[in-house]
Amino acid sequence: MRDLIFPPGFLWGAATAAHQVEGDNANSDWWDWERRPGTPCREPSGAACDHYRRFADDVALLAALGFNTYRFSVEWARIEPAEGTFDGAQLDHYRRVVEAVSAQGLIPMVTLNHFTLPRWVAARGGWRDPLTPTRFERYCRRAVTALGEEVAWYCTVNEPGVVAFGGYLGALGFPPGSRDVASWKRAIGGLVEAHRRASSTIRELRPGARVGATHALQEWEANAGGRPVVEYLRRLNEDVFLAACADDDFIGVQTYTRVRVDAPEVVAPLLRRALATPRMEALLVPWVVRFETSRAAGVAARGRARATQMGYEFRPEAVAATIRRVAALFPGKAIVVTEHGVATDDDTERVEFIVRGLSAIHALIEGGVPIRGYIHWSLLDNFEWARGYAMRFGLVAVDRRTQQRTVRPSARILGEVARAGRLQVPTPEPHAPSGGRGPRDRAGGKVLANLRKL
Ligand code: BGC
Numbered sequence: 001m002r003d004l005i006f007p008p009g010f011l012w013g014a015a016t017a018a019h020q021v022e023g024d025n026a027n028s029d030w031w032d033w034e035r036r037p038g039t040p041c042r043e044p045s046g047a048a049c050d051h052y053r054r055f056a057d058d059v060a061l062l063a064a065l066g067f068n069t070y071r072f073s074v075e076w077a078r079i080e081p082a083e084g085t086f087d088g089a090q091l092d093h094y095r096r097v098v099e100a101v102s103a104q105g106l107i108p109m110v111t112l113n114h115f116t117l118p119r120w121v122a123a124r125g126g127w128r129d130p131l132t133p134t135r136f137e138r139y140c141r142r143a144v145t146a147l148g149e150e151v152a153w154y155c156t157v158n159e160p161g162v163v164a165f166g167g168y169l170g171a172l173g174f175p176p177g178s179r180d181v182a183s184w185k186r187a188i189g190g191l192v193e194a195h196r197r198a199s200s201t202i203r204e205l206r207p208g209a210r211v212g213a214t215h216a217l218q219e220w221e222a223n224a225g226g227r228p229v230v231e232y233l234r235r236l237n238e239d240v241f242l243a244a245c246a247d248d249d250f251i252g253v254q255t256y257t258r259v260r261v262d263a264p265e266v267v268a269p270l271l272r273r274a275l276a277t278p279r280m281e282a283l284l285v286p287w288v289v290r291f292e293t294s295r296a297a298g299v300a301a302r303g304r305a306r307a308t309q310m311g312y313e314f315r316p317e318a319v320a321a322t323i324r325r326v327a328a329l330f331p332g333k334a335i336v337v338t339e340h341g342v343a344t345d346d347d348t349e350r351v352e353f354i355v356r357g358l359s360a361i362h363a364l365i366e367g368g369v370p371i372r373g374y375i376h377w378s379l380l381d382n383f384e385w386a387r388g389y390a391m392r393f394g395l396v397a398v399d400r401r402t403q404q405r406t407v408r409p410s411a412r413i414l415g416e417v418a419r420a421g422r423l424q425v426p427t428p429e430p431h432a433p434s435g436g437r438g439p440r441d442r443a444g445g446k447v448l449a450n451l452r453k454l
Contacts, residue, residue, distance in 0.1 A: 011373025012418030013069030065415030214252030226261030252338035
């Protein structure tokens, strides 16, 4: 066995998002969206994991498992239920959450916007409305002031690329469900501006806090024909937001899988030209959207059946590819893996995902990449947006009838790794194949077996 030692002060955490766990987020755009006929939502979020009332127990559990960080979001729709009306009781509530997190010895990492908007913001056009970034800034000022000094890490907007692409181009079944390029690009502009305004407000109020955004980044693969599509999607879903974050204190990396785009080579020059011509771009975009959203295509293309519940290729090391890219774009900039996880009913797969992901991350740290933390998605089985509750991302299972929590072995394993700051992995066998179900896949199984012996 070999010890992978992580740097002192490394953030070891689990993440949640308000709408996905709190329950009854009834003033938000998602709450309405879940009920609107014709949307692809499988079920409403309802009481979720009742985390709004059970947060103290959940946070205590996280700390007892050995973690040192909790990433969670505060809900704009609760804090500002009507334009300009701030609800003091809700601000107090989130202040109590921060206090509970700190009292457990956990570092609070707060996300100010995780996908949802207050209903009144959505009614004015959401991120397409040029006034939304200013409104967001005003909300951030109130929230950050109320949360107090202990919050050392702030994420302004979670996965702005997903919000714009998923909702304004209608690609992922998110609200508002518009499907045109103009709305998409307006939302991109709004989200970039929101990040700029929020980060300078936080810096003004809390000069000691570290501020960044969290980015959904894919490990992209393409043949020569598919490359123009990848370049296009990467530019509008990822790079436009990364570029706006060049001055941030850290880049939050969130990678779940690898996406492959193949197209006949002859079409490459045509595609490239067409995607740069507005009228043609509008015609091609629905096709481009289909590519990105059928991430399972990556699995099929490799002739392997191994997919997650989401239909993504099971590819824990994808996170290393995206970190490498971020490190190349921003040499020396701190990187935090703010999400990494897998939807599965088989917890040994989750262990494997964690062990392989952490091994790849550790290799980058050894190579000098300044990775400051690993935050797993997610603490709890929760509401997976349009996909509902069937996707199981939790280190901790939640029985939604009783709200009972059951700690999975993966939670104990990752907690022990966090406590020790080290991960034991089998010494690689000589000439080990690098992909598929080889010795590397067995690493998760061995770690699990060793832990069971304890
Ligand atoms: C989001 C989470 C989501 C997770 C798993 C990320 O895109 O930030 O809200 O649940 O991925 O799909």
